[in-house]
Amino acid sequence: MRHIISVLLENEAGALSRVSGLFSARGYNIESLTVAPTEDATLSRMTIVTSGSDEVIEQITKQLNKLIDVVKVVDLSDGDHIERELMLVKVRAIGKDREEMKRMADIFRGRIIDVTERDYTIELTGTGSKLDAFLDAIDRTAIMETVRTGASGIGRGDRVLKA
Amino acid sequence: MQLTGAEIVIRCLQEEGVEHVFGYPGGAVLFIYDELFKQSKVKHILVRHEQGAVHAADGYARSTDKVGVALVTSGPGLTNAVTGIATAYMDSVPVVIISGQVPTHAIGQDAFQECDTVGITRPCVKHNFLVKDVRDIAPTIKKAFYIAGTGRPGPVVVDIPKDITAEKTEFSYPDKVVMRSYNPVVKGHAGQIKKAMQMLMSAKRPMIYAGGGVILGDASAELTKLVKLLGFPCTNTLMGLGGYPATDAQFVGMLGMHGTYEANMAMQHCDVLIAIGARFDDRVIGNPDHFFEQPRKIIHVDIDPSSISKRVRVDIPVVGNVRDVLQEMIRQLQAAKDKPDQAALKAWWEQIKAWRGRDCLKYDRASKIIKPQFVIEKLYEITKGEAFVTSDVGQHQMWAAQFYKFDKPRRWINSGGLGTMGVGLPYAMGVQLAHPKSTVACVTGEASIQMCIQELSTCKQYRLPIKIVNLNNRYMGMVRQWQQFFHGNRYAESYMDALPDFVKLAEAYGHVGIQVEKPADVEPALKEAFARKKDLVFLNFITDQTENVFPMVPGGKGLSEMILV
Numbered sequence: 001m002r003h004i005i006s007v008l009l010e011n012e013a014g015a016l017s018r019v020s021g022l023f024s025a026r027g028y029n030i031e032s033l034t035v036a037p038t039e040d041a042t043l044s045r046m047t048i049v050t051s052g053s054d055e056v057i058e059q060i061t062k063q064l065n066k067l068i069d070v071v072k073v074v075d076l077s078d079g080d081h082i083e084r085e086l087m088l089v090k091v092r093a094i095g096k097d098r099e100e101m102k103r104m105a106d107i108f109r110g111r112i113i114d115v116t117e118r119d120y121t122i123e124l125t126g127t128g129s130k131l132d133a134f135l136d137a138i139d140r141t142a143i144m145e146t147v148r149t150g151a152s153g154i155g156r157g158d159r160v161l162k163a
Numbered sequence: 164m165q166l167t168g169a170e171i172v173i174r175c176l177q178e179e180g181v182e183h184v185f186g187y188p189g190g191a192v193l194f195i196y197d198e199l200f201k202q203s204k205v206k207h208i209l210v211r212h213e214q215g216a217v218h219a220a221d222g223y224a225r226s227t228d229k230v231g232v233a234l235v236t237s238g239p240g241l242t243n244a245v246t247g248i249a250t251a252y253m254d255s256v257p258v259v260i261i262s263g264q265v266p267t268h269a270i271g272q273d274a275f276q277e278c279d280t281v282g283i284t285r286p287c288v289k290h291n292f293l294v295k296d297v298r299d300i301a302p303t304i305k306k307a308f309y310i311a312g313t314g315r316p317g318p319v320v321v322d323i324p325k326d327i328t329a330e331k332t333e334f335s336y337p338d339k340v341v342m343r344s345y346n347p348v349v350k351g352h353a354g355q356i357k358k359a360m361q362m363l364m365s366a367k368r369p370m371i372y373a374g375g376g377v378i379l380g381d382a383s384a385e386l387t388k389l390v391k392l393l394g395f396p397c398t399n400t401l402m403g404l405g406g407y408p409a410t411d412a413q414f415v416g417m418l419g420m421h422g423t424y425e426a427n428m429a430m431q432h433c434d435v436l437i438a439i440g441a442r443f444d445d446r447v448i449g450n451p452d453h454f455f456e457q458p459r460k461i462i463h464v465d466i467d468p469s470s471i472s473k474r475v476r477v478d479i480p481v482v483g484n485v486r487d488v489l490q491e492m493i494r495q496l497q498a499a500k501d502k503p504d505q506a507a508l509k510a511w512w513e514q515i516k517a518w519r520g521r522d523c524l525k526y527d528r529a530s531k532i533i534k535p536q537f538v539i540e541k542l543y544e545i546t547k548g549e550a551f552v553t554s555d556v557g558q559h560q561m562w563a564a565q566f567y568k569f570d571k572p573r574r575w576i577n578s579g580g581l582g583t584m585g586v587g588l589p590y591a592m593g594v595q596l597a598h599p600k601s602t603v604a605c606v607t608g609e610a611s612i613q614m615c616i617q618e619l620s621t622c623k624q625y626r627l628p629i630k631i632v633n634l635n636n637r638y639m640g641m642v643r644q645w646q647q648f649f650h651g652n653r654y655a656e657s658y659m660d661a662l663p664d665f666v667k668l669a670e671a672y673g674h675v676g677i678q679v680e681k682p683a684d685v686e687p688a689l690k691e692a693f694a695r696k697k698d699l700v701f702l703n704f705i706t707d708q709t710e711n712v713f714p715m716v717p718g719g720k721g722l723s724e725m726i727l728v
Contacts, residue, residue: 007605009344013293014285016280017282017285023285025286055472055476058472059472062468062469065468065469066467066469068289068290069290069344070311070344071343071344075619128233139530161342
């Protein structure tokens with residue numbers, strides 16, 4: 001089953017490699033991994049999307065907690081949470097496709113953030129499945145390039161992850 | 164007063180009460196060695212290979228409750244140390260390894276003797292640090308000792324670039340460490356312990372399975388008391404030997420791949436199992452699916468939450484320091500009105516006695532060729548069971564574990580998790596330095612001993628009177644045994660051709676060598692060797708080439724599917 005795990009860890013050189021090294025050493029899946037410093041610059045927050053049986057997920061959270069740099073670990077999938085991913089898509093936009101591309105971006109609440117005579121770069125935010133849906137909705141052959149951040153997640157309401 | 168980074172390193176070691184550092188100098192640690200030279204509190208032991216340095220520090224730590232310390236240079240110094248670090252990591256031994264690094268401005272430039280120490284050691288350390296500012300040396304070393312020795316112990320590497328050891332700053336050693344990201348648990352949850360005790364009381368066929376956590380947690384007195392109060396059978400893992408007195412009637416021997424028939428059968432057929440500081444690894448329970456064919460309830464006490472429910476699902480987990488948990492169990496047991504079901508327990512002991520009657524460790528005592536088991540039995544007799552025994556890895560290790568009855572903790576020093584050939588001699592050095600007046604025996608084989616044989620030179624330099632018991636069967640015995648059982652007797656590369664004359668080799672290093680070829684000479688030779696209190700004696704026993712270790716649970720098989728002699 002798919003799980004989305006949030007990790008608060010010391011913002012130190014090498015902390016990321018400790019986490020990624022743990023996943024590869026123990027054979028755990030990483031679907032995506034995002035990390036950036038928090039409002040407290042001494043801490044980083046990481047969101048890992050992974051999958052595995054309940055036993056594997058239990059081991060993943062225990063092994064993450066065991067890393068000396070890790071302050072807290074929460075499996076967001078245990079409760080209500082929100083997740084978002086950012087995607088930038090560069091699409092060919094010439095002739096009548098130019099108007100069609102703009103319309104599709106509007107429908108998916110995307111924004112065109114760069115324009116040339118021949119292409120648009122569209123910024124789109126949402127769950128991973130929404131981003132997938134956008135790519136499915138537009139003309140595949142028009143896609144020149146995509147880049148995605150991987151999911152970031154946060155608990156809803158009182159579910160707060162703090163040091 | 165301003166001190167250099169190198170002076171600070173040594174001052175930190177002094178503050179930690181470090182008496183011995185095992186190491187090997189090199190370019191990146193020259194400033195540190197210069198400071199070592201100028202003082203006398205911290206004694207440096209010069210090994211002949213960095214692997215030996217870490218093993219010796221590891222053995223030192225295993226035989227005491229101190230943190231072992233090794234000091235190596237950058238690049239090859241560190242890469243040579245990696246086997247030692249991984250060995251300590253797998254067996255959760257507290258060791259601090261200080262490594263030199265190329266100067267900060269040269270890092271990443273493929274400089275001479277540069278390697279990514281933090282990257283290379285990351286998967287086999289509890290934690291590691293690269294110190295980039297001289298002001299960080301003292302707090303980092305403080306943290307390193309704290310992390311290595313607390314919680315589930317383990318090795319910690321502190322990598323210090325050469326320029327940082329030359330820079331100066333004010334020195335003050337922190338009194339304590341506060342880390343928001345590292346707060347190891349101590350006390351077990353009282354409610355969980357209560358549930359565990361209730362489950363133990365309800366048992367008809369109970370079994371106590373105790374591992375290396377009991378040794379590392381200095382909890383063997385508590386374990387012994389609890390086992391005595393309950394009247395239950397107790398087994399130890401390879402790492403746990405000495406955690407419960409082996410000569411006691413309630414001890415059923417070691418369990419696992421080469422465990423006793425009675426221990427393995429009792430594990431398989433018990434209805435309530437309590438695991439204490441043990442981790443259900445593949446060499447202990449064999450095939451987990453087969454293990455679960457028999458229903459049983461499992462209580463698991465461990466300081467590391469990730470050890471619980473890793474390989475087997477447990478019913479009552481208790482996370483905590485083994486000693487604290489056992490003390491609480493004893494307290495609750497003494498206050499409780501309930502007692503274990505005596506009638507059921509009596510029947511269970513009858514069953515265990517019947518299994519014991521199988522005499523699974525028997526061997527041919529009338530043999531005209533020296534049997535390795537016989538050597539260990541005589542070693543046990545002559546040292547009155549009081550020696551520190553280190554071993555290498557292989558058949559000799561299993562025979563030592565089976566036939567030397569350890570009554571005390573921290574007397575049996577071997578590489579259980581990683582199974583590192585070559586540890587025996589450097590382990591013995593660390594142990595002998597930690598216990599200069601004690602008898603230290605290194606049980607080894609002609610294959611293992613050659614992996615760190617250069618340390619005979621270190622032993623000479625520091626006059627370490629270790630007794631090397633070499634069970635020389637001219638084969639990599641355990642490899643040969645597997646090839647015999649599972650690979651159609653094809654002894655691929657397991658034959659030790661062109662062996663050195665070990666007696667002459669020992670003599671070349673300035674030690675005493677004794678060749679023993681007949682069973683009748685075993686006892687006199689051992690007596691002579693142990694009477695030489697000041698000498699290292701290398702006993703070369705020419706043993707039966709094709710002797711096998713029994714019982715044996717073949718890989719992938721269940722505990723009760725042993726091959727018996």
